[in-house]
Amino acid sequence: MGFPDRRTANILLTIALFAVGFALIYSARRILLIFFFSILFAYLLDPVVKWLQRHSLFFKNLRGPAVVEVYLAFLVLIALLTHEVAPGLLWQTGKLFEEVPALLDSVSTGQIATEIGDQYGWSEAQELRLKAFLAWHREDIQSFVRTGERFTSSAAQATAWLVLIPLLAIFFLRDGGHIADAFIRVASAGGKYEAVKAVADEMNLTLKRYIRAKVILSGLSLVFYSTAMLLLNFPHAIALGVLGGCLEFIPVAGWMISAAAIIGLGVLTHSHWIWMAVLLAIWRMVQDYYNAPRVMGHQLEIHPLLAVFAVMVGWEIGGLVGIYLLVPLIAATRAIWHRCVLPGSEPQRTPVLVHTSADE
16 A cells, blocks of 8 residues: 555645645735624624615615615715814824824923922922832833834724725625625535524624624713713813724724823813823723623623633734634634534524515
8 A cells, every 4th residue: 555545645635725725814814804894894884774774765675775875874974073073183183293202201201290290289299209100110101102103103004994994895785695695505515505504694693793792882982981071171072982982993902092082182282181091091991891791791692701801812812803803703603512513502592583685
């Protein structure tokens, strides 16, 4: 018998094909991530599209016109917010960029402690304690500044993603049912269409619940930011609250950008930015360690501790992308396990009315 025999050759060929497949996926990971986020964006808009399909005056039960109406409404909303808020924000943002170097220098040298003390009538001992604190954490502050510079350097790429993702989402909103059915038929070439479709339905339901959880968390942040800034007399409180709520969809970087914008605006307008910074720190702990685990756990039917674990492991493995991928992946794996391996243990759910492409 020659070497390798037929069985060994098949095994080696299978391993080689998997290696090539993983290499291709890794090489195209950025493109695949853009498509993944486009799918999530389509899930976010899908309930609005379905509502318009049912209640549209001129194009009832038509999918394409409903998608167009949603995007037109989205563009009109952005235009209105830009018209109302953009002039003041652009002026203040330009002023912020001009004053940032001096502000960072005063933070690193501790001079800002004297300025704060003069503004709020602190004693000399309080100013010295703040100076000592800033001197003790100087390296941490400089590290935070370098992190902000890295985020700024990748702003062009993020802007390109923000433009490309909604455009790609149009195709998933319009033809998502047909695309999913085509993938199911390819995956069930061995004759297990119903089983593959059941798994696809579970993953579809998991992604819907994941987006619903993100919307709930974003709404909570929107309410908190807006209320806190209104109470502290911040300018553009509602607009910044909406911005903070939208950025809540982006793990870690989203709340950092929101906090930087809010605190920076508070410094420039001489608002109560110190109290706002304290409230933001408290809210971040509440959101990350209480709200997010419970909302994610309830929507995805996993234990809150498992949700925290998934977020931490996802961040360690893949950063922001790992957080986005690992939480729904764990929930989908759990649902598939219960359906395919332990079908008797799957909890009973209330039937959900699903509109297929034929109904639409």
